Amino acid sequence: MKKQKIFLLCLLAAVFVFDGCTTRDSEIYGQGKVLEYVDSVCPEPYHLTGKTLIEESPDNMEYYFETDNRKLSFKANSYLSPVWIDATQTGFYSRKISCDYVSVVHDLYREDVKAVLETAPNYMEDHGWIYLLSFSDIGQTVDTILAADQIYGQELAYNPPEFLSDHPVTSVHLVWQRSEEEAREHETWVNMTDVGITGQHDREELYDRLANIYAQLCVDGKIENAEGVPRSYLADKHVALLPVILLNGKEMLYDDNDNPYGPYGLTTDDYKYCWYSEDKDSYMMVIDTGLISENMSMPLIIREYVKALGGNYSVSADGDRYTSTWTIGADRWVMRSDHSDEGIRSLEISKNGRPLDISYITVDDDFNVSATFCVGVTVEDFCRLFDLNWEIEESQGKILFTY
Structure with missing residues (x-):
């Protein structure tokens, strides 16, 4: 047992060394690396005014800077940071560099921006939120945000627009409340969106954004x-999420947890929804891509429908390539997918030996896809995988499939 512990400690040490970790007596990043980092953080001209070793073993070197034009002082630190595993500090450290330039810039405007936000009668100071009771509150909310924007917009004299966009001085969370009393109780609310104070909002664009939300x-x-919501904002809008899915009048529960391909249960029930995509101008469904693994849980969405329709389903793996096959009646579908660590590389589906022209989106295109090993397809293309018909009942939050 003692030899085993020594071996594990040696293995752990080797992993940390290989991964770039160091000990408390190791060297920190030098001045060259620090200046490279500060260049990436501070767009305006600056110069180094000094440096001091403020901590030893582990070392922490503090560098002092001043901007050329407005004499704004800020600092950067090159130091060793302890490595923690499961809330336990190890004997290893990693080299780090930090810089407080962005925070120092924000300090110039933060209090003035806060003072402007506090003038709004529906600003919740304890939370940094603005609540709306009705559509008519949007105009006043936009005016408040633009007034705060004017304060931070002064930074454009020293930094480019991209800096302000990437580093809002603060963010305001907008919610809808049924009443002022509900807002004061702060127990229930409807989240709307977050608006960053970037000094660059256009009134019309911001108003339209909030009105559409x-x-x-x-x-x-x-x-x-x-x-009071104008029809122009309600036109062409669809219910964003349909949580109820029916197949031949019976609700699909996605609750089959039998996984013959690995020791873990399935996550199929995480994908029991249909959503509307404005980009695709269509309701969408998530499908799995046939990925199976002995090392993790995964969904088998297609199998759920095949079994409900009395068909047969199987899937096999060859390295990173997966082949799913299912039959319903006399028809046979084959899906071939190729995966990498980043996600799906290719997906091809055929029916009775003929390719199906089915386009798909990934989680990078739409967060509703939810996983790198799944894709999103239009409801119309989803139906082609099982020869289904479909109907939407938006007011009921339902999509109805029939075979």
């Missing part, structure tokens, strides 16, 4: 007060 939440039934 408010209208969408009304369509989704989450905001109950739709009074």
Whole structure:
């Protein structure tokens, strides 16, 4: 047992050394690396005014800077940071560099921005939120944000627009409340969005953005007060999420947890929804791509439908390539997918030996896909995988499939 512990410790040490970890007596990054890092953080001209070793073993070297034009002082640190595993500090360290330039810039405006936000009657100081009671509150909310924007917009004299966009001085969370009393109780609310104070908002664009969000939440039934919402904002909007899926009149529960391909249960029930994509102008469904593994849980969405329709389903793996086959009646589908650590590389589906022209989106295209080993397809293409028909009942939050 003692030899085994020594071996494990040696193995752990080898892993940390290989991964770039060091000990408390190791060297920190030098001045060259620090200046490279500061260049990436501070766009305006600056110069180094000094440095001091403020901690030893592990070392922490502090560098002092000043901007050329407005004489703004800030600092950077090159230091060793302890490595923690499961809330336990190891004897290893990693080299780090930090710089407080962005924070120092924000300090110039933070209090003035906060003072502007606090002038709004619906600003919740304890939370940094603004609540809306009705659509008519959008105009006042936009005016407040633009007033705060004017404060931070002064930074454009020293930094490019990209800096302000990447580093908002603060962010305001917007919510809808049924009443002022509900807002004070702060127990329930409807999340709308977050707006960063970037000094660059356009009034019309920001108003339209918030108006469309408010209208969408009304369509989704989450905001109950739709009074005063112009028809132009409600037109062409669809319920964002349909949580109920019916097949031949029976609800699909995605609850088959039998996994013959590995020791872990399935996650199929995580994907029991249909959502509307504005980019695709269509309702969408998630399908798995046939990935199976002995090392993790995964969904078998296609199998759920095949079994419900009385068909047969199988999947096999050859390295990173997976082949799914299913039959329903006299028809046979084959899906071939190729995966990498980053996600799916290719996906091909055929029916009775003929390729199906089915386009798909990944989680990088739409977060509703939810996983790198799944894809999203239009409802129409989803039906082609099983010869289904479909109907949407938006007001009921349902999609109905029939065979």
